[in-house]
Amino acid sequence: MNQAPTAAFTLDPDRLDVQLLDEITVKFAGDSGDGIQLAGQKFAQLASAAGESVRTLPDFPAEIRSPIGTLGGVSGFQVRTGVGEVHTAGDAIDLLVAMNPAALRANRDGLRANAMVIVNETAFTSANLGKAGYTVNPLEDGSLRGLRVFPVQIGKLTRTALKGLPLSTREIDRSKNFFALGLICWLFPHPKDEIDTWIGQRFAASPELAHANQRAFHAGWNYGETAEFFVSPLRIGAGERMREAGLYRFITGNAALARGLVLAAQRAELQLFLGGYPITPATEVMQELGRLCTPAVRMFQAEDEIAAIGSAVGAAFAGALGATSTSGPGLSLMGEFLDLAVIAELPLVVIDVQRAGPSTGIPTRSEQADLLQALHGRHGESPLPVLAAASPKDCFDTVVAAARIALRYMTPVIVLSDLSLASGAEVWREPECAELPPLPVQRAVPGSEFRPYRRDPETLARAWAIPGTPGLEHVIGGLEKAGESGAVCYEPENHEQMVHLRARKIAGIVRDIPPLQVEGDRDAKLLLVGWGSTWGPIREATTWLRREGLPVASVHLRHLNPLPADLGPCLRRAGTVVVIENNTGQLWQHLRAHYLLDLQRLNKVQGNAFKVAEIVDHVHSLLETV
Amino acid sequence: MNQAPTAAFTLDPDRLDVQLLDEITVKFAGDSGDGIQLAGQKFAQLASAAGESVRTLPDFPAEIRSPIGTLGGVSGFQVRTGVGEVHTAGDAIDLLVAMNPAALRANRDGLRANAMVIVNETAFTSANLGKAGYTVNPLEDGSLRGLRVFPVQIGKLTRTALKGLPLSTREIDRSKNFFALGLICWLFPHPKDEIDTWIGQRFAASPELAHANQRAFHAGWNYGETAEFFVSPLRIGAGERMREAGLYRFITGNAALARGLVLAAQRAELQLFLGGYPITPATEVMQELGRLCTPAVRMFQAEDEIAAIGSAVGAAFAGALGATSTSGPGLSLMGEFLDLAVIAELPLVVIDVQRAGPSTGIPTRSEQADLLQALHGRHGESPLPVLAAASPKDCFDTVVAAARIALRYMTPVIVLSDLSLASGAEVWREPECAELPPLPVQRAVPGSEFRPYRRDPETLARAWAIPGTPGLEHVIGGLEKAGESGAVCYEPENHEQMVHLRARKIAGIVRDIPPLQVEGDRDAKLLLVGWGSTWGPIREATTWLRREGLPVASVHLRHLNPLPADLGPCLRRAGTVVVIENNTGQLWQHLRAHYLLDLQRLNKVQGNAFKVAEIVDHVHSLLETV
């Protein structure tokens, strides 16, 4: 494979002043108890506060608890920060902080050639080396050739710095992530005093800890300043750092989904009701809503996923925006209720944060393999809209779009996200509620001719007859009904009409889909097509390939059902179309059935995102053979 | 629409001897308490005993209990019997027995021109006429013009015949179905004495009732003989009535599924374990197995469908052939366990007797709309084989084929049937167990190198390591595993390999699929394609069209995943392909995605089967425009 094609980090050993970089990918790695996530997150926040574009991606151990020091127990936090286009967390690591041998080993293959590696030398004991599976110390056997390795006695220096504090050795050792953070913050550099204050606040509950962590942080900073072997501090170049005014914050995909639901409901002047059941990697959506709990936002932890969606259906019946969030195994349990919501025509947003399957699969790895289930995983003719989010912050826009469709068309909508979006984060400006376009809700009005399923002639949606309203009493349910009165109806022709009506209603949503945004030349010979989290790598690959002067464009689909009206022409225009997915070709199959086009595909089912380079390489090889 | 194209029944009023017919469609209809099903079934059995080809189809009221005498309360039993090809229960009724006005009204539109209608005049009271929605008596207002109506005082004559018996009027009135049966049996005629004996046996528990029914039967018979207005008895012509020797019996699709499971397990020398939960129209599969209960056949009524399939998975783990039977709503609950069976690689047969959906839909109507769910209704990449049965007796062969695949490939298999097959019946010779081709099971053998997922190089299936066997102790589960050892494995490349391996294993089943049987000329310009219960009408339509000299052929798919290897060439050979389904085009979509061919489709989603004439008409119109 090529080296990653984005502006690679190169350290110029001859320069002693601050070095300007376009971007850099930094990874903190250590044992899961090492405070890696916190250090990584803080570093990302600092970069973002400096106006940089940032994308982060944590990786957690797959197992409950792997023994300390083993490969299985390594936790990591990757941060890519830059001035330009930063839509992935980085193909390869430019700068690794490895707190123990296992952390080094687990990330060895992810390092770019010539990358900087800061290792906590204190942890490179023979016991730890053994646990990580090293027979020889990699710091000594030359196996790290081609890397710039900086061994630092992080553990020892932290102990020295904290000597005399009223803390146990174990407690003192827990501060070493702050030493590492200090060192890295010096390297960039980031504003020391602010970080100091932040540590104080963060550990306000325990002043001793706050103090210890601050000391460790300063020790790390000072080490950077005084140690000889760091050539010079780095700085991300001053690119287009302009941002709209507003409140910016780091947001994960899951938090963005939660915020999106809240704001959509607020804009529609409805209560939001989310029924949920914990499941990795979707749990944070419900947890986030649990924290946001107000009279207008209600989170209900149900006894299982069936009850979760059932309660959301009940809430939708009673006049709230109903929602639920889950992952694949939960979605597999929700088919029957989705069918009910389809036939009863209730507004519901169902979020599936996909993970690697089938079955329990690999719960801590990402995948996009629930698309066909979202499209077809219900008995009977049961069409419903399916949308997918492209990036952590796009989770917000996508779920708002889904809520809009649910309410306008009185239908359940499935929103697909995945683990890489769920835990990945980027900087996002939270909009005011009023900034969202209006989200009108069509309520039924009492009158002598009230019919619960009278339809809007354009959208074919019924008006919502909400319990509590005098004069609209009626019964809904899962039995086939007459199209306007809603009365149970077993007539053969009526059934056929209703099947077609439900299909037409969903197909008609196409009128609300904005035109496709083609990245690159509309007439490019080669078109890359993606959906969901492949957006980042595809987009960066497109930029890269176009910079190379190659005739490549890309489109990304938020709407998977119905498909955008202009997608067919767009696909037909291109000579070659490559559908890029983290599955074996589910969108590819869907598009073939729709357009009868002989599309190509590029698939990866390894529980992690595409590297930009993988896509670039694939296109290179295609253009060679074409 | 055309008149039905099969050999239509015409009564020649000028002939006084027995009239020979090729075939006839008879329907018994009355209130659900009128004993219609019993009379219809007996008539069908008699026809079959006479060596005729018979196909039956009951229709039950959709509601729990509609008020007596109303349209909703009408129950019917349709019998088509003939010497030639009888693969449907008939497009139109040649002879209707209507026990009350509602029964007449409900079947009015189903009558062929010139059909015979025997009505129970006694029931044509103004009260009953009103309940059926008639304002004027149809027997008097000329609205039955074009039919040969025979009003018979069935109710009154039955009372007269049974006068003096120690029975209440209500009990006496319940015998009137036997009067009707007697009349019809005379008309054909069927052997009087045998029927008499059968009644005696059937009501052996209550000699009074037996006696009353016998009397009513004879009264009906005698009425036929003496009443003037029947021109002459009918007889189905002597065609190819030859049958292989053996035990023949009428079998519904559901009973055939149950028998098929039993025999497949017996042939494989395994225990059969079916976990079930009642649901229309699948309940009889589990009930039938409940009756067959032996140490080798175990039916377990679970608390819901999840538990039903869960118990079947457990049984499969423990070394039995696991099975479950349900309908759409139940299948929607089984996705998660199907996924587990896919990844754990356990042999399981899952039967879905489809009904009209979505959601509760119309539980008493038929449909074929669960195909895409069967193919895709699970999270993750979760391929499994899908088969469908074409006729009631084909349910047997299909489920045996499914069991064979499940055991040979260690995989769950979905078998699709539908309501029209489930309750429809035809004559079937039950094979001896030894007549089935062997059904070998590959068992793991203990040894120092035992690995629970070691695979057969051809089928890629693992050998079955059955609990209780010393030396094969191992743990299976839903987490991703290494392909041979079965150890939990989160390696990215391993996961991708396993996803592809599972896909290849299922795709490889194609090697076991027999060549397609093309009905008609292999090079015919127009090819009809169907699956499941559309087989009957498609096949009869093909015959009809070919008799007309039109260039039409048809193929029918038992295997929906993987698709037969020779299907692609077959489709490409035809100029025009029409995919005919009782849904909006699910196989059509599946085939488009697979073959990128611009196929046509003919769909009907009205809860009942295609008429032969509908297909014939459609082809006519196509050939005109072509």
Next chain:
Amino acid sequence: MTLPTALPEAGSGPSREAFLSSATPRWCPGCGCFAVLKSLTATYARLGVPREKLVTLSGIGCTSRLPYYTATYGFHTLHGRAPTVAIGAKLANPELSVWLISGDGDALAIGGNHTLHLLRRNPDIKMLLLNNQIYGLTKGQASPTSPLGLHTRSTPFGVSDPPINPVNLALAAGATFVARVPDTNTAMMEEVFMAAHAHRGVAFVEVLLNCVTFHDGAYQLITGKDSRAEHSLRLQTGAPMRFGRDDDRWLCSDNGRIVVRQSATAPADALILDPQAPDPGLAQQLALMTPPVLPCALGIFRQVQAPVLAEAAA
């Protein structure tokens, strides 16, 4: 919650008919459902709750058809899942008076878990379990309450799984209001339904329902004219529990077990049910009493105040 807790008398307010829809009930003639529909709509008429604030919800089954015959808001949901829908509706709109109709298969087979969690969470929802000890709609299979040995379409050799006692289960689940009534006594049904409504929190009422078609006479001993005095016992608060044709049989306690003593006056160890007892232990023992050994207890087993779901979490 704005529902009044002072309940109007029968006869005042709107008529029962105002709560009946125009649809004709489609149950078998003689089905116990008719009586339940009657008592429920009569209760609705007395509640003083405006019709639009009433929601009648159900699962799937014969009994679950009931909402179609009321003129309130209604939702005929999925088999076994109505409790989940009810909770969502109630939490989204606490002003609604939510009545959940369920069958024994619906509530205890496929829906057993949702029933359990509904009851333990104590939302202000009223659940009627119409227990005919059979699957009616699917034509006569064994349900989790079918008695041992019963021959049904799915148990040709007789039921072998011991039946669930719904009242005992509801008590174990922590339900704050638990009662049992026979479908033959519309007055008792109405009285208990009214009390259920007045109770703030979840109310669980088992209705002993006769299915004439598939399990006729299931409650003959308990409801039959000749046998009911000997085989049923009306729970009364605050007084020693007695029953029998001559009201001379008393429930007494013997090392934590219930025994019957015959006596003209209450024996010293005669049991008194306190529906507000700190734990439901005694109520659970009473729930388990089964004819012909012990009389079937009818009426209110438990009625305690506890935080209500919506309020608890708000």
Next chain:
Amino acid sequence: MTLPTALPEAGSGPSREAFLSSATPRWCPGCGCFAVLKSLTATYARLGVPREKLVTLSGIGCTSRLPYYTATYGFHTLHGRAPTVAIGAKLANPELSVWLISGDGDALAIGGNHTLHLLRRNPDIKMLLLNNQIYGLTKGQASPTSPLGLHTRSTPFGVSDPPINPVNLALAAGATFVARVPDTNTAMMEEVFMAAHAHRGVAFVEVLLNCVTFHDGAYQLITGKDSRAEHSLRLQTGAPMRFGRDDDRWLCSDNGRIVVRQSATAPADALILDPQAPDPGLAQQLALMTPPVLPCALGIFRQVQAPVLAEAAA
């Protein structure tokens, strides 16, 4: 069933290690699961059942990882669904000795209904519910047994749903063997597991399990060295029930309610538990006892003979 009912002593037969797989357990250091694994494999070693006839099944959760660490046949199934798989396996092969490992979320949230029906059907399956009152694997959300008010990741304002009492529920479901043991007492665990195995029929054992990571100290009063004498009570058959540092507190009955009396000798109304009582009423009351008001009862609550599923239907 060919399993021996005469149980060998500890020490005879194969070693515990023979029942441990080579996989290293992946629980947090200090997790109660280690002790359960130890007691269970020690039990396996004593049963006299050949290893290939043992099946260790589970759902999904931290606790459900246990089968991977045994050297028996094992199946790590789906969240909440292990009871259904266990029944199928047992019915298909009655010779297997089936041990079902489950967590509180697994067995009582998503799997509540399957647990209920497993228990009422009385198959010869042994179910251990490892109750840490929290969702461990998903990192600390409230479970159906989490105590009121507990702050968890999903209940930032505290748990508001009253917890389920697993033993009471199992008794209400009709389980024929019901017990409760703390993870701190491996001897008691082994003793109860052995008794569970010897029991013909379903056995339900709640293990009070400490989750050091997400709900540490949940059972401190019951298991702590200083507090356990006052806050727990070891159930004993046939003798009046007593507890306390000086063994001078007695459980007595007061109109069907349990009260504690202090006295050197047993008061006249001191309660005696008969695990074979015709109904589980008293056992249910004992199950509900909660510290600090009443001591937590440990040991065997119920042990009655009843027809076993496979045999009943054969």
